[in-house]
Amino acid sequence: MEMAMITVAMLACMQLKHFLADYVLQPAWIIYSKGDFRMIGGYVHAALHAFGTIPALMIAGTGLVRVIILVFAEFVVHYLIDYTKAVLSQRSRADATTRAFWAMHGADQLMHQLTYVALILAAVA
Numbered sequence: 001m002e003m004a005m006i007t008v009a010m011l012a013c014m015q016l017k018h019f020l021a022d023y024v025l026q027p028a029w030i031i032y033s034k035g036d037f038r039m040i041g042g043y044v045h046a047a048l049h050a051f052g053t054i055p056a057l058m059i060a061g062t063g064l065v066r067v068i069i070l071v072f073a074e075f076v077v078h079y080l081i082d083y084t085k086a087v088l089s090q091r092s093r094a095d096a097t098t099r100a101f102w103a104m105h106g107a108d109q110l111m112h113q114l115t116y117v118a119l120i121l122a123a124v125a
Helices: 003-024 041-052 054-059 064-092 099-124
Strands: none
Touching (some): 003 099, 041 064
């Protein structure tokens, strides 16, 4: 498969994973524990994202050592992005009717998408 097709397939795989992990497979106990290092929900959520990236990395034929490194990197980065958003959201007390809420949500999603770009580049490099 040519590189452009591999890249598009990887991105599509990561988009599907992101939708499932962030919107379908995220119960309240995970959502409400993301802003606390002592609670397991944020770690479970980040792990779901990290392990969900493995099929995308396999599309590129990424070697095992690189897969392990990239999965671990995604786990850490995803956790920290979500933790930061949760803390900022708690401090701002913004709800879904405010511009601040949607700006934070959009920034969170942008950071995740940029992480996927970095993961793809690292996988195909």
